[in-house]
Amino acid sequence: MDRDTATTAVRYQTLAGQSAGYWALLAVLAFTVAIGYAAAHYMEVHGHYVTGMTNQIVWGTPHVFAVFLIVAASGILNVASLSSVFGKHDYKPLARLSGLLAIALLVGGLIVLVLDLGRPDRLIVAMTYYNFKSIFAWNIFLYIGFLLVVAVYLWMMFEPRMNRYGKVAGFTAFIWRFILTTGTGSIFGFLVARQAYDAAIMAPLFIIMSLSFGTAIFLLVLVASFNWSGRSVGDDILDRLKNLLGIFVAVVLYMTLAYHLTNLYATEHHAVERFILLDGGVYTAVFWLVQVFLGSVIPLVLFYAPRLQQSRTALVAGAVLVVVGGLAQIYVIIIGAQAFPLLLFPGMETSSTFYDGVVNEYAPSLPEILLGLGGIGLSLLIAVVAMRVLPFLPERIGNPTTASPEPAAAGAAG
Amino acid sequence: MRLSVILLPLLIMSAVAAAELPKPSPPRGDGAQCVEPTDVMRRDHMRFLMHQRDETMHRGIRTKKHSLVECLNCHTQKDEQGRFVSINAPGQFCQECHAYSGVKMDCFECHATTPRQPTPGSARSRDHLLGDVFTPLQFMR
């Protein structure tokens, strides 16, 4: 069976862009972006005292959203990698959408990060002065490079004469996003000062988180964009994506378990573990209720319960919960770790005028939340407009009648 | 013919604009002249300042010639009460030309806009006392 001719039979179409629903969606997204920008402007004009971020909690809600989007951007490209790198050609029609969403999510995340800077007007400085011992400096190259690599990858997909280079581009993008996500996890992994960081597991944890969040968001965008544009999504492809997502969610849960179990073994880390797992108030609640229960356990049930195997609602609900759980996980990682006090003198009770020795308080403020939501809005706006302008969506995907476990059989049909 | 139709209104507009906008007249600084000739300063003051800032920050070189603090010492004006006026206030030295040319200044986001105010009895007069622990070389400057 010649895979290439089978896949070139796929037809891609732009969104019609005529319906009231389309314009309503654009309006909502544009509004979200506008409010997000207004919030950023407010923060920049008045200074960060108008936010909930302080000298104790220096990275807050904007960073939670930004890191989530950046991590998801890397993972969402996995669907394209499945065909280019792993040879699962049934996913090939979805590769364009995967590439588009990777760019869209990364741009949204970066915008939030840049707009939260104390001096966003100095972005040019950040792009011209580099300290290469800093993982942040490397990340600037990795993120911008990722946008270029994926853009080239998309070009290979769109331009028939370049199709044969798709594999090389796909492989490059695959390696690049592994390095990128390792770099993102290392932002935290390299920090020796904080009890909850300084762990080698941060990098692989972020890799698997990216796959989980990216696949969940991809599923949601796939179902939404196909349903709302009258395209059919086959049960078989949804089934396979569901199984994939289930594996990723399970591995994230395992890595989280490994991280905490290792820390619990070392007396040195007992205080911070007790804080996160037991008496950290909101952080403990977010960890157990949202990250573990809602974000990992319930989705696994929804994905694998025998009675729910045919239910698309269960799948969509599970994917939504994975996204919510993902945000919660990043919240605990970024903010929970800062809430726990720095240990200057282990074994001593500490107090000062600079909030040493106490659990640091933080509440997300409205400007921060709006900025974060604005980033999500921008990602989705880029995706929707791009789908209207260029043919990213295949007319149909998968076999709607049966859920087929055999890749060959599914390939023959599509 | 077409060229003059395009150029002529532009020339008239710019002449009108130039005629209406008053040229900046910054107040004179102290002393007979600046550390560099006026035309050199107008063109190159940012070059001097950018070089000096790196020399001072990274290498600890604090020569007075291109020091921003020294610029302020000569170029700030005093008001009727004898207090220094901010150098980036409208009508003051830097702002006169910068407003005219439409170039935003970043310096005074961080840098003080006046020398230390001559207020007697302020807590800062404390730093002129030596205390009973000398650092050596106090007398050698």
Add this chain to the structure above:
Amino acid sequence: MPSSNQNSQINESRRKWVGGAGAAAAVLTLAPGVRLLELAAARSEEEPVSGKVRWGMLVDTTKCAQGCTECVDACNDEHGLIGMGRPLTDAQYIRKLDLKDKLTGKTYSLPVMCQHCETPPCVDVCPTGASFRRADGIVLVDKHICIGCRYCMMACPYKARSFVHEDLTNQVPETPRGKGTVESCNFCVHRVDRDRDPACVEACAQAGHKALVFGDLNDASSAVSQQMAELPSRQIREDLGLNTGVRYHGV
């Protein structure tokens, strides 16, 4: 027998010698406490700083009283750190830490500021290189290229850094500080460069406690080196291996 010319030449050179020796003696007696060694190490304004000098401080916590904030007040004064009435976001370059041993109940009080590490984590993580260590050991923020990402604040084990959360006016000329950039104790670099002690050290000495001693760690004859040779001292979080420039005795 020497001619009168030669005589006068010899006398001339003798006079010069005597005059020179006299001047040297006068210099030596003029300024009590001046040591020739430190004269030789003096750096003029035109010379760049070098690694020959490493600035450091010894904090003798046995001389530190709980409730005394002389050093903190002096620092706030020197750098123009006017609080905005928002302690969560107001900058503090130095603060007094009150400790209590969980086992023995013994209490300690000591000032904590930027430790001016030899291998500072804040310098490692700064993406633009704005956080840097000067050749003579002082860790600084170059606010011209600081983009306000606060990664250095995440990285510092001593919580030394503050972020400026609002517009500022009335800065002190020697300490530029502005909204959106990060700042911390800089050992009063504008004073050190002019051969003076940091404000905290001077204030503590003036108040009669003399708990803070500042000087050149590379010079065995400096006051701080001599004190460190006598008193046992430690770093805060020595396990991190940062080789801090600030050491503590008595805790």
